[in-house]
Amino acid sequence: GESVGLHLPTLSVQEGDNSIINCAYSNSASDYFIWYKQESGKGPQFIIDIRSNMDKRQGQRVTVLLNKTVKHLSLQIAATQPGDSAVYFCAEIPGSNYKLTFGKGTLLTVNP
Amino acid sequence: GAVVSQHPSWVICKSGTSVKIECRSLDFQATTMFWYRQFPKQSLMLMATSNEGSKATYEQGVEKDKFLINHASLTLSTLTVTSAHPEDSSFYICSGFPPGGRGDTQYFGPGTRLTVL
Numbered sequence: 001g002e003s004v005g006l007h008l009p010t011l012s013v014q015e016g017d018n019s020i021i022n023c024a025y026s027n028s029a030s031d032y033f034i035w036y037k038q039e040s041g042k043g044p045q046f047i048i049d050i051r052s053n054m055d056k057r058q059g060q061r062v063t064v065l066l067n068k069t070v071k072h073l074s075l076q077i078a079a080t081q082p083g084d085s086a087v088y089f090c091a092e093i094p095g096s097n098y099k100l101t102f103g104k105g106t107l108l109t110v111n112p
Numbered sequence: 113g114a115v116v117s118q119h120p121s122w123v124i125c126k127s128g129t130s131v132k133i134e135c136r137s138l139d140f141q142a143t144t145m146f147w148y149r150q151f152p153k154q155s156l157m158l159m160a161t162s163n164e165g166s167k168a169t170y171e172q173g174v175e176k177d178k179f180l181i182n183h184a185s186l187t188l189s190t191l192t193v194t195s196a197h198p199e200d201s202s203f204y205i206c207s208g209f210p211p212g213g214r215g216d217t218q219y220f221g222p223g224t225r226l227t228v229l
Contacts, residue, residue, distance in 0.1 A: 042222055043205050043220035044156065089155060099158055100146075100156075102155045102156045102157075103155060104155050
């Protein structure tokens with residue numbers, strides 16, 4: 001079936017650098033996308049979302065970019081901090097179905 | 113944001129026994145709750161959708177007789193793993209979905225780590 005996937009399973013950055021986490025999705029019916037952060041042993045934490053009628057959305061230190069032409073999402077974290085170390089998942093909601101389909105996840109490690 | 117709790121946070125049981133996991137929405141009414149399972153180093157996989165006052169809807173491949181879901185009130189859903197086996201060992205996560213909400217208003221619990229010996 002259709003699924004959301006990630007290009008990079010792991011990402012290691014230096015503290016203070018910017019991080020970019022990528023996600024490819026295949027369901028063209030998806031119109032809503034969310035990035036979650038999951039720390040070890042905890043549930044997912046909402047970071048930022050974007051609807052399909054937008055191509056960019058900014059939050060505090062984070063930016064999500066959506067390219068519908070190539071079905072690609074990215075999460076940019078500015079000035080990455082050690083506390084940003086976690087697994088990051090993209091998730092999609094296709095159409096009116098409120099069920100979330102999660103991508104595979106990227107482990108972000110921030111080195112001091 | 114809204115808070116969802118799970119109990120217990122971790123449980124160890126013997127093979128063949130049943131385990132009940134509770135999911136509570138503490139400050140909002142959750143007409144819909146979702147149950148996910150997450151194996152180590154893997155993503156969250158939706159198991160079932162739990163609707164208050166009605167039967168749960170299970171995803172393809174999830175055995176409804178093995179994973180019993182009850183959503184008897186607007187603040188509580190339970191997942192019972194019946195006759196648990198070692199392959200059921202996993203991290204179980206629930207989320208609460210208040211009425212009228214979508215996506216960004218799906219609040220996740222902290223998860224329950226189940227280990228079956």
